[in-house]
Amino acid sequence: MFISQKRNQWPAVNLLAALFLAITFSVISGCLSEKKQIYSYTGLTMGTTFSVKWVASNDKDKPKISALINDELLKVNQSMSTYIPDSELSLFNQLPAGSQKNVSERLAFLLSLALSISDESEGAFDVTVGPLVNLWGFGPDGRVVKAPSAGQLQAVMEQVGYTSVHLKGQRLHKEKNSYIDLSAIAKGYGVDVIADLLEAEGVSSYLVEIGGELRAKGLKPDGMNWRIAIESPLASLDRQIHKVISVKDVGIATSGDYRNYFEENGVRFSHTIDPHTARPISHKLASVTVLAKTCAEADAYATAIMVMGPDQAIEFSEKQGIQSYMLVKTDQGFKELMTLGFANYLVQ
Numbered sequence: 001m002f003i004s005q006k007r008n009q010w011p012a013v014n015l016l017a018a019l020f021l022a023i024t025f026s027v028i029s030g031c032l033s034e035k036k037q038i039y040s041y042t043g044l045t046m047g048t049t050f051s052v053k054w055v056a057s058n059d060k061d062k063p064k065i066s067a068l069i070n071d072e073l074l075k076v077n078q079s080m081s082t083y084i085p086d087s088e089l090s091l092f093n094q095l096p097a098g099s100q101k102n103v104s105e106r107l108a109f110l111l112s113l114a115l116s117i118s119d120e121s122e123g124a125f126d127v128t129v130g131p132l133v134n135l136w137g138f139g140p141d142g143r144v145v146k147a148p149s150a151g152q153l154q155a156v157m158e159q160v161g162y163t164s165v166h167l168k169g170q171r172l173h174k175e176k177n178s179y180i181d182l183s184a185i186a187k188g189y190g191v192d193v194i195a196d197l198l199e200a201e202g203v204s205s206y207l208v209e210i211g212g213e214l215r216a217k218g219l220k221p222d223g224m225n226w227r228i229a230i231e232s233p234l235a236s237l238d239r240q241i242h243k244v245i246s247v248k249d250v251g252i253a254t255s256g257d258y259r260n261y262f263e264e265n266g267v268r269f270s271h272t273i274d275p276h277t278a279r280p281i282s283h284k285l286a287s288v289t290v291l292a293k294t295c296a297e298a299d300a301y302a303t304a305i306m307v308m309g310p311d312q313a314i315e316f317s318e319k320q321g322i323q324s325y326m327l328v329k330t331d332q333g334f335k336e337l338m339t340l341g342f343a344n345y346l347v348q
Helices: 002-033 062-080 088-093 105-120 130-135 150-157 186-200 295-308 310-320 340-345
Strands: 037-045 048-056 100-102 165-168 171-174 206-210 213-217 226-231 241-247 250-256 261-264 267-270 285-292 323-330 333-338
Touching: 037 062, 048 062, 048 186, 062 088, 062 105, 062 186, 105 165, 105 171, 105 186, 105 295, 130 150, 186 206, 186 213, 186 250, 186 295, 213 226, 213 295, 226 250, 226 285, 241 250, 241 323, 241 340, 250 295, 285 295, 285 310, 295 310, 295 323, 310 323, 310 333, 323 340, 333 340
Parallel strands: none
Antiparallel strands: 037 048, 048 206, 100 171, 165 171, 206 213, 213 250, 226 241, 250 285, 261 267, 285 323, 323 333
8 A cells, every 4th residue: 555655656746847847948938039139119300310229028118119209209309499480499599689488397408408518618519509500501491502791690690609598497598689509419319318218118228319319328139239330421422431339328429511511612611610700610620429428418519529620629528528539631531530538439
């Protein structure tokens, strides 16, 4: 009887072992089936394209994330676009000199950052340069084929000067008939907004891009950094890669004078306007790529450096704690200039 009972226990033991193996196999299979991948969502915003890539085990959250992205980008546009007549910023720009108004928290945040960088760069980046941008045909008023006259430039310069715009908390005031233009920082800010959204949804690795301005976080599924191409600053439609950088946890922005311009009598006028001279830049700096903590900062600093030109750029970059890489036009092609730390990002 004892032996019979002993023998009868083995089938139960085998059943438990088989069940354990089945559960283990199921867990392992589940882990393998949830291998992390890159998911993406693309679209149009701010007059350009956007691309959002994130690392996840599955795409179950993609519909929710996509909807949130669209909603946030619409809010950014409605707050700070100069192309939307009834945007928050456009409505403020329509007010007469001496006006003041409470603005939204997001607009106050970006204006505060923009005014700070305007001050740091001694006006090379100037949020009130919009009237000049429009006069030269690079704003919402449309293209021109002829450079404005000295008299036109002088008249518009009466509106320009970031020191005539004051922000206290969320209270915005303009001393004169200022027109605030955030187009040189808004795309970068939009990138940051989407990056913050992804992190709030539990995403720890992503690459967000709007119109060439980017922010990278974490690693790709293969454990590698994100790789970004720096375009060769050629005016032709045949785009070429000049360098590749390997990045994570950083904002990236590139500014250049080789795509957006017009010509008159063989003279090329860049879309980058120097607020000090009221004219497009005329130095030899063709493009600059900036790495900074946020994309909004990188976006604004890239514009400031394009206005400054190569002679001041390195010193300014080091002082502000940003990394910059510049391509300067020469008779032989392009010469590279970069801050000491930028070489660490270049893919050899």
